Amino acid sequence: MLYEGKTKKVEVKDGYAYLYFKDDITAGDGEKHDVMSGKGAMCAEITARTMKALKDRGIDNQFIEFISPNVIKAIPLEMYPLEVVVRLKKAGSFIRRYGGTEGEEFEVPLVEFFIKDDARHDPMVCKKHLPLLGIASIEEAEEMERQASDIALALRDIFAEMGYELWDMKFEFGKTADGKILLGDEISPDTLRLRKSGEIFDKDVYRKDIGDPMAKYREVLEACRRHINL
Ligand code: TMP
16 A cells, blocks of 8 residues: 655555655645755654654654664554644744744644645644544544644753754644554654754745755754664
8 A cells, every 4th residue: 555745655564654755845735846865864764763752751653663764664544634733932824824923932832733735725724623524523633632732842852952942843643543543744854843043944944945955954863863862
């Protein structure tokens, strides 16, 4: 069984899922697209190390094993077609939608749901939309909210130890064969906003065309290698 997205392929084989990270980088729901050699390997290893760090802190997720250079062996999940965004500081589409100042902190993590649908530009939805659209029950949505908020705070601490500020992030969740909701997919500079003394270390470098994203991703990977054992 094989699924292919913009930046990953997923194969389910012999009871495991294998996530193959591609060298593609996209923005604007795929409108902007480039291929950067080595990008898939960097995002795969950053995902592996951060998911391992979460597991070390007792936060369960899909990660089983990193298969160098760009593959993750994982627990198979039936994914919800959702992007679960957690904001610790204001940035990006929050400011575009509601205004405010970049970097302003929220007192508690803000969790937002978006439907994965490029043709509709990933529309934001309320929790109550999810059962109506047949995507998830209210209970499942609340479980994702709880987990997303806990994971965000744990990741904030993990990145703080490496010297980075975590501003916001996107998670994807799925269900195991026995009905447990688990964090899956990817945790990398593609899916986080990471800052250090005002410098940008995430996909905003590519979205805004303000430098070489691969140089920034490499620094994040090196920090992960220094701080998190696989
Ligand atoms: P946003 O401010 O553009 O809504 O993004 C919030 C966070 O989610 C940010 O860390 C980037 C991440 N993100 C993705 O991983 N994939 C996406 O398609 C979008 C729009 C955002």
